[in-house]
Amino acid sequence: MEIEQLEIRDYLAQCPPLTELPDEVLNELAMGLEIQYARRDTNVLTIGAHNGHALLIRSGAVEVTLENGELYGQLSEGDWVGHRSVIRGGTVSMTVRTLEDTLFYAIPAPLFLKFMENHERVRRYFTERKPERLRNAIEEIRGSEGLALATQRISELMKLPLLAGRNHTIRELAVQMNEANAQSAMIVSDDGALNGIITDVDFRKRVVAEGRSVDIPVTDIMTPDPLTLKPGNQASDALLLMARRNIRHVPVVDNGQVVGVVSATDLLRSQSQSTIYLVGDISAAKDVARLEALSKSLPKMLVTLVNQSMTARDIGHAITSIGQAITRRLLALAEQQFGPPPIPYAFIVAGSMARREQTAHSDQDNGMILSDDYHEAEHGDYFRNVAKFVSDGLNAAGYVYCPGDIMATNDQWRQPWSVWNGYFTQWIESPQPKALMYSSIFFDLRCLYGDASLLERLQTGILSRTREQTLFQAFMAGNAMSHRPPLGFFRGFVLEKDRKNASADEGMDLKKRGVVPVIDMARLYALAGGLAPINTWERLDAIAEAKVLTPSRVDDLRDAFEFISMVRLQHQAQQIEKGRAPNNYVPPEELSSLERRHLKDAFDVVSSLQDSMASHYQTDRFR
Amino acid sequence: MLWPFRSPETRKRQLAASVEHPAARRYLETPFADRRTPVWEQDYLVLDFETTGLNMRRDAILSMGYTEIHQGRVQMSACTHHIIKVNIPLPPATVVVHKITDDRMNAGIHLHDALHELVERMTGKVLIAHFAQIERSFLHAAMERVYGHKLPLQVIDTLALEKRRLDRSQQPVRPSQLRLGNLRQQYNLPRYGAHNALQDAIATAELYLAELSHAPEQGHKLKLGDVLEPG
Numbered sequence: 141m142e143i144e145q146l147e148i149r150d151y152l153a154q155c156p157p158l159t160e161l162p163d164e165v166l167n168e169l170a171m172g173l174e175i176q177y178a179r180r181d182t183n184v185l186t187i188g189a190h191n192g193h194a195l196l197i198r199s200g201a202v203e204v205t206l207e208n209g210e211l212y213g214q215l216s217e218g219d220w221v222g223h224r225s226v227i228r229g230g231t232v233s234m235t236v237r238t239l240e241d242t243l244f245y246a247i248p249a250p251l252f253l254k255f256m257e258n259h260e261r262v263r264r265y266f267t268e269r270k271p272e273r274l275r276n277a278i279e280e281i282r283g284s285e286g287l288a289l290a291t292q293r294i295s296e297l298m299k300l301p302l303l304a305g306r307n308h309t310i311r312e313l314a315v316q317m318n319e320a321n322a323q324s325a326m327i328v329s330d331d332g333a334l335n336g337i338i339t340d341v342d343f344r345k346r347v348v349a350e351g352r353s354v355d356i357p358v359t360d361i362m363t364p365d366p367l368t369l370k371p372g373n374q375a376s377d378a379l380l381l382m383a384r385r386n387i388r389h390v391p392v393v394d395n396g397q398v399v400g401v402v403s404a405t406d407l408l409r410s411q412s413q414s415t416i417y418l419v420g421d422i423s424a425a426k427d428v429a430r431l432e433a434l435s436k437s438l439p440k441m442l443v444t445l446v447n448q449s450m451t452a453r454d455i456g457h458a459i460t461s462i463g464q465a466i467t468r469r470l471l472a473l474a475e476q477q478f479g480p481p482p483i484p485y486a487f488i489v490a491g492s493m494a495r496r497e498q499t500a501h502s503d504q505d506n507g508m509i510l511s512d513d514y515h516e517a518e519h520g521d522y523f524r525n526v527a528k529f530v531s532d533g534l535n536a537a538g539y540v541y542c543p544g545d546i547m548a549t550n551d552q553w554r555q556p557w558s559v560w561n562g563y564f565t566q567w568i569e570s571p572q573p574k575a576l577m578y579s580s581i582f583f584d585l586r587c588l589y590g591d592a593s594l595l596e597r598l599q600t601g602i603l604s605r606t607r608e609q610t611l612f613q614a615f616m617a618g619n620a621m622s623h624r625p626p627l628g629f630f631r632g633f634v635l636e637k638d639r640k641n642a643s644a645d646e647g648m649d650l651k652k653r654g655v656v657p658v659i660d661m662a663r664l665y666a667l668a669g670g671l672a673p674i675n676t677w678e679r680l681d682a683i684a685e686a687k688v689l690t691p692s693r694v695d696d697l698r699d700a701f702e703f704i705s706m707v708r709l710q711h712q713a714q715q716i717e718k719g720r721a722p723n724n725y726v727p728p729e730e731l732s733s734l735e736r737r738h739l740k741d742a743f744d745v746v747s748s749l750q751d752s753m754a755s756h757y758q759t760d761r762f763r
Numbered sequence: 764m765l766w767p768f769r770s771p772e773t774r775k776r777q778l779a780a781s782v783e784h785p786a787a788r789r790y791l792e793t794p795f796a797d798r799r800t801p802v803w804e805q806d807y808l809v810l811d812f813e814t815t816g817l818n819m820r821r822d823a824i825l826s827m828g829y830t831e832i833h834q835g836r837v838q839m840s841a842c843t844h845h846i847i848k849v850n851i852p853l854p855p856a857t858v859v860v861h862k863i864t865d866d867r868m869n870a871g872i873h874l875h876d877a878l879h880e881l882v883e884r885m886t887g888k889v890l891i892a893h894f895a896q897i898e899r900s901f902l903h904a905a906m907e908r909v910y911g912h913k914l915p916l917q918v919i920d921t922l923a924l925e926k927r928r929l930d931r932s933q934q935p936v937r938p939s940q941l942r943l944g945n946l947r948q949q950y951n952l953p954r955y956g957a958h959n960a961l962q963d964a965i966a967t968a969e970l971y972l973a974e975l976s977h978a979p980e981q982g983h984k985l986k987l988g989d990v991l992e993p994g
Contacts, residue, residue, distance in 0.1 A: 174839065
């Protein structure tokens with residue numbers, strides 16, 4: 141019988157890293173396979189023993205523990221065990237015990253090693269640590285940058301060319317290029333046909349370095365008959381041409397006429413340009429109605445950014461810059477209506493907008509820190525009016541009212557500096573559940589408008605106190621344990637640590653279970669280390685630099701965060717493209733098996749950092 | 764000294780003198796596995812037949828699939844599957860169940876060739892089948908036709924093993940409970956969609972490993988004699 145007809149082969153074909161392997165390789169593997177079974181609570185591999193097979197779990201689940209008894213992980217269908225000992229020559233260093241009755245597909249060591257040797261992808265998968273595997277996955281996705289460029293046409297990227305006749309001197313051209321701020325010039329004949337190109341570099345190489353006179357004709361130093369592109373070409377064509385020929389400027393020719401020029405810089409810039417334009421339009425908006433209209437393009441913007449394979453970090457910045465611009469513009473419009481502020485104040489935002497990690501319109505979280513010169517009778521109306529104007533405007537633009545009423549319109553969050561300072565003192569020195577809820581919001585603050593020094597003074601004081609208050613830190617750590625990543629996937633379902641909470645079949649909340657845990661941990665460690673950054677990525681950078689955590693662990697966490705965020709963003713972009721409102725619920729079946737695997741790796745990284753955090757702060761005392 | 768019955772080895776030696784085919788002769792000349800062998804150390808051949816019906820006199824073997832268990836693991840490298848050429852037209856019901864059509868069957872091999880190969884592979888091993896009386900009776904019928912004699916067999920029946928376990932625990936047994944698919948589910952073995960003789964032989968092999976694993980002390984005290992079918 142042909143091995144293709146057996147289900148075992150089909151099963152192998154869907155298990156990373158065996159996916160996408162040629163049929164004959166899969167057949168060879170299937171034919172060399174052995175099958176073994178272990179009932180529940182059996183030690184399949186014992187530390188110190190010899191192991192001669194790499195094991196793929198076909199059904200069931202196992203628990204892997206380290207020599208010191210620490211749990212390394214729980215693995216299920218589609219996971220591998222025993223491959224490390226096979227690679228190292230056979231001695232088992234982790235105990236594998238079955239949690240359920242388990243069937244394994246066992247690949248004998250010689251076949252497994254030969255197979256690893258012949259397939260780079262397979263080797264990488266088995267030899268890399270999980271965090272490295274994740275890193276490579278991210279790079280692989282990033283590697284598809286060409287895809288984004290492929291969707292863009294040269295006509296969208298090109299700039300108007302500087303045209304010069306053949307009879308100009310080098311000096312005259314240099315002056316013209318200077319005035320036009322152009323890095324290249326097209327030399328054309330009288331009928332407009334392209335004769336040659338001159339770039340900045342030519343002045344150095346062909347004039348100065350070769351000691352030529354600047355009064356000779358430009359035709360002496362131009363590159364004649366340069367390579368050209370058409371307006372309909374794709375951006376990726378330009379990129380290829382530049383890379384192959386090592387050139388940085390390419391003329392665009394249509395019907396024999398020079399219509400534009402594309403530079404390497406333009407190609408790079410094109411990636412984030414769209415947001416910059418939108419922010420520009422927002423800053424010039426005349427009224428709230430215009431802001432409302434401009435704000436509507438935010439979901440489309442997200443799709444563009446995701447398709448351009450920008451990093452989650454950059455996408456967060458770009459999307460947040462839109463909300464920030466709208467807020468700032470509303471404040472400026474408010475000043476036009478109510479006049480300049482009578483006393484200094486800072487308009488502050490909290491949450492994802494403060495962290496610059498927005499992916500869509502969010503609830504508004506904001507407040508006002510007023511100067512201590514504030515007198516209710518004298519200034520009260522002004523700030524109430526401004527706060528209402530901004531809050532209503534934000535709501536109209538899609539940043540809906542905060543359900544928890546954390547808005548400058550609420551008297552509690554529109555207070556003089558000393559009152560704010562009192563709030564923070566209380567939150568830090570006598571942590572309570574309600575205070576903790578505020579902590580996760582108000583320890584991420586950014587001043588968007590007004591006198592930023594009011595917030596800075598507040599934050600400096602906060603950081604020196606959070607650094608010393610270990611009880612506060614322990615409470616924050618406990619809070620940071622409230623959302624945990626799922627264990628992974630199990631027979632197409634999300635595998636939960638907490639079996640009671642098995643609502644997972646609708647999809648897992650990637651925000652709560654992946655993004656928020658990292659944000660919470662970064663906040664805790666930043667506050668514990670007295671580190672100022674607010675953005676999670678910047679916090680992680682600072683945490684590594686200050687060695688609050690081992691830099692390599694921070695690297696792992698950063699990659700996990702990037703991967704989880706990217707999956708979430710791609711999911712949201714897909715929803716928007718289908719005309720739906722984006723959410724955070726990703727159904728496991730929407731993911732490829734490889735994505736699931738990487739996501740599982742990412743969850744493992746987050747989970748293990750949470751565990752170390754919990755044991756460091758002994759959070760179980762506070763639960 | 765006279766034994767009250769002929770030992771299997773004696774019977775096999777006598778038969779060997781009257782059987783001509785070298786594969787059959789070698790099979791008979793190779794001693795049976797010792798009943799005191801620990802079950803996990805024994806080599807097995809796990810077998811499944813598909814037949815045109817259940818009557819071994821009237822019906823024929825349509826296909827045979829088998830694999831081996833060595834050192835407690837099913838060996839995919841030992842998987843073998845043959846479609847057998849049958850000289851009668853296939854009853855339509857059979858075609859539906861086994862998805863073997865006349866055309867495909869004509870591409871098969873002759874029963875005697877398939878039997879020689881099977882007997883060769885059985886040599887030195889113990890046979891395993893699920894509801895083994897089918898395999899046993901059809902195998903014996905084929906042997907009678909090809910060699911003129913039924914060769915003695917050492918057989919383990921995964922269904923009978925399960926039934927004995929349930930009987931011991933005095934639980935009522937529903938027949939459907941003992942079907943291959945249902946038993947596999949009970950042991951957390953994956954559900955296989957396709958049915959052909961080889962896939963079912965693999966499924967039976969996995970079930971046997973599961974049954975041993977679930978025996979007291981994970982079967983490490985069991986000897987071959989504890990699991991073999993009588994006679």
